Amino acid sequence: MRQAPLSPQMAIALPALGAASILIAWQYLLPLLGVPAYIVPTPTAIFGVFQRNFALLIDNLRPTLIEALAGFVIGNLAAVLLAVLFVHSRILQAAYFPIVLFFNTIPILALSPIIILIFGIGMTPKIVIAAVICFFPTLVNMIRGLDSAGDNEHELFRVLSATRSEIFWGLRLPRALPMLFSSLRIASATAIIGAIVGEWIGSDKGLGALIIQATFNYQSDRLYAAIVLSSSLSIALFCIVVLIERRVIRY
Amino acid sequence: MPDAIEARQLDVGYGGRQAAVKVLSGLDLTVAAGSLLSILGPSGCGKSTLLRVVADLLDPLGGSISVLGETPHTVRSRRDVGFVFQDSTLLPWRTVLDNVRLPLGVGQRSLTRKIEDRSTELLELMGLGGLRERLPHQLSGGQRQRVAIARALIGEPKLLLMDEPFGALDEITRDRLNDELLALWRRTGTTILFVTHSIAEAAYLGERVIVLAANPGRVVKDLDMRPFKQEGNRCKREDPSIVAAMADLRTALERAS
Numbered sequence: 001m002r003q004a005p006l007s008p009q010m011a012i013a014l015p016a017l018g019a020a021s022i023l024i025a026w027q028y029l030l031p032l033l034g035v036p037a038y039i040v041p042t043p044t045a046i047f048g049v050f051q052r053n054f055a056l057l058i059d060n061l062r063p064t065l066i067e068a069l070a071g072f073v074i075g076n077l078a079a080v081l082l083a084v085l086f087v088h089s090r091i092l093q094a095a096y097f098p099i100v101l102f103f104n105t106i107p108i109l110a111l112s113p114i115i116i117l118i119f120g121i122g123m124t125p126k127i128v129i130a131a132v133i134c135f136f137p138t139l140v141n142m143i144r145g146l147d148s149a150g151d152n153e154h155e156l157f158r159v160l161s162a163t164r165s166e167i168f169w170g171l172r173l174p175r176a177l178p179m180l181f182s183s184l185r186i187a188s189a190t191a192i193i194g195a196i197v198g199e200w201i202g203s204d205k206g207l208g209a210l211i212i213q214a215t216f217n218y219q220s221d222r223l224y225a226a227i228v229l230s231s232s233l234s235i236a237l238f239c240i241v242v243l244i245e246r247r248v249i250r251y
Numbered sequence: 252m253p254d255a256i257e258a259r260q261l262d263v264g265y266g267g268r269q270a271a272v273k274v275l276s277g278l279d280l281t282v283a284a285g286s287l288l289s290i291l292g293p294s295g296c297g298k299s300t301l302l303r304v305v306a307d308l309l310d311p312l313g314g315s316i317s318v319l320g321e322t323p324h325t326v327r328s329r330r331d332v333g334f335v336f337q338d339s340t341l342l343p344w345r346t347v348l349d350n351v352r353l354p355l356g357v358g359q360r361s362l363t364r365k366i367e368d369r370s371t372e373l374l375e376l377m378g379l380g381g382l383r384e385r386l387p388h389q390l391s392g393g394q395r396q397r398v399a400i401a402r403a404l405i406g407e408p409k410l411l412l413m414d415e416p417f418g419a420l421d422e423i424t425r426d427r428l429n430d431e432l433l434a435l436w437r438r439t440g441t442t443i444l445f446v447t448h449s450i451a452e453a454a455y456l457g458e459r460v461i462v463l464a465a466n467p468g469r470v471v472k473d474l475d476m477r478p479f480k481q482e483g484n485r486c487k488r489e490d491p492s493i494v495a496a497m498a499d500l501r502t503a504l505e506r507a508s
Contacts, residue, residue, distance in 0.1 A: 152338060153340055155303075155308050155334070155336070156336070156353075157357065158308055159306055159308065159332065159334045160330070160357045160358040161327060161328050161330070161357075161362075166357045166358065170342075170356070170357055171342070174342070177344075249344070251343045251344050251386050251387070
């Protein structure tokens, strides 16, 4: 038998209680078990970093945010444009889509040093890495989305003698939006991964650089604070995408 | 006035002229302007294919077809045909009103005449006045088909092609929509080709019923329903004459299947 759904109050209260129970266990149980603070600092110690080193954290958050956002916009925009080109030219799609898929099999960690060789240090290579990581899922989803209108829908537009551009704006694009947004939601997290990976390999600024420095200096409270901040950034970007999605897709 | 449809030795199939799978073979059919023709047949007999050739969605392999005295292509680009699909094919992101108005915003370049925005009038006519701002997923199946019919009618087509439009509806809703369609046909004088696989529906609606057989599709029965009905294609579903005509159609359909 299926369980009855939770009431709205419980649906909010239970996850909050769950998180609180784990934080409390982390705070009090781990030191009791003898886990040293340089491996796992307590939540209050991590919170302390936010108080003491707020300016440092924000200074490192800013470049990561800019790189991730720029990469997100550029990567997804390029993917959408290429998808539009591909669905309108079967020849181009047949010739180049397999190559695109091949590039997608190269792990981003292997590709990143090449991108840094090409673009040097500075923000550009991080933006490129974030863009590349967003690009592939959106390209594949967008092609599928633009092709997802049914035969009857195409026939409806044909009976009305619709032009190619009317079919695109009136049918293909609106049909593709739900799939586009599902890949944008994924890209909101991966763009930040891309920026951080780029910062690991060659940077002295950004959350990625902060993570590397804190690790080598055994500043584990600072390391954990950087992780909390990266994850908050992902959540924020994800929420923005979902909010836009809710405004655009009402059905 | 030319016939609504005049098909001679029409061959239709898929897979090109050579190795084609023929769906319709040597089909002869004349449909008078202003009439209501029911097309009955088993699955795969080419009922829908015939409508698609008339609507210029599919080219015939051989033979000839003229629609309203011209080529299907001319008639389509003039917007003289309306098409209602089995699934309403409403665009889920458009409201009821915007779905009905779709033909006003699309394909205008090929049009020579101006299409008036009769959406308000049509929505009232189809009993959808209060649902203008609803989205398709908020409608019942019957309401969705009413919207699809209103959309097909907004260009004031001379020919309305309906491909099993009420096939997925419950019986009560289907009967009600049958009556609404008949009322609409009497008011507008539009020629209607109505594809169905319900014998009762074909007999009740049609002034004439043709039965198609499959492999390859051809006309195996052509029944004039007017002798079985009263003036103006009126009848009751349980009239003995209609029941007799249905038995006749059933025999033909059984042989065709």
